[in-house]
Amino acid sequence: MTENEISQVVVSAAIEVHRTLGGPGLLESVYEEALAYELTLQGCNVRRQVPSPIQYKDVTLATPLKIDLLVNDLVIVECKAVTQYNSIFATQLLTYLRLKNLKLGLVINFGERLVKDGIHRVVHEL
Template sequence: MDSVEDVYQECLEIEFDLQGIPFVAQPPLGLSYKGKPLRQSYKPDFICYDEIIIEIKAAKNLDDTHRAQLHNYLRATNKRLGILINFGHHPKIQIERIIH
């Protein structure tokens, strides 16, 4: 069964398309350890403009585990900017900008 985040993912893909925002959805990011490539990979929700990692959540509140996940994505890609978007917060969405 799809999660609520999957629904928001699909909606954002449509919205990015409508707004003309260049994006790649869930690109696999290769990882390495001590110079050796790993079989595991990261998959951020989006990379927009080839520079900004977008990570979506559907949680009551954003917490440090969400922030740490985005920091890991930024380190793995050598990107500087990430945006956390939480659609589960009431009454409005939460948006946090993370700079690496």
């Protein structure tokens, strides 16, 4: 699957998770776990809380980046559960994409009344 095809599956799965869990109000980790499970049901390879080393000049930093979900090793998904979306979430995800040399990521805010309003696509050289 391409990045765009994966993102379509992720969006569909996020809507299913949000609907099944009854909407906003739960912890981010609950939505993340449910989304990972739903994506595996859809045939995706999903890894949670993926530690990714950060290279700074000639040293690897002791504190790795933690990616919420990495889908098919191509798309990063950052899960949020906040009442107020902040544009810094997309900026952070763009940094993650650059560090991992990936092209596409999604910030999904499960704190929205309608999760479709909380999905933000972030692109790096796609």
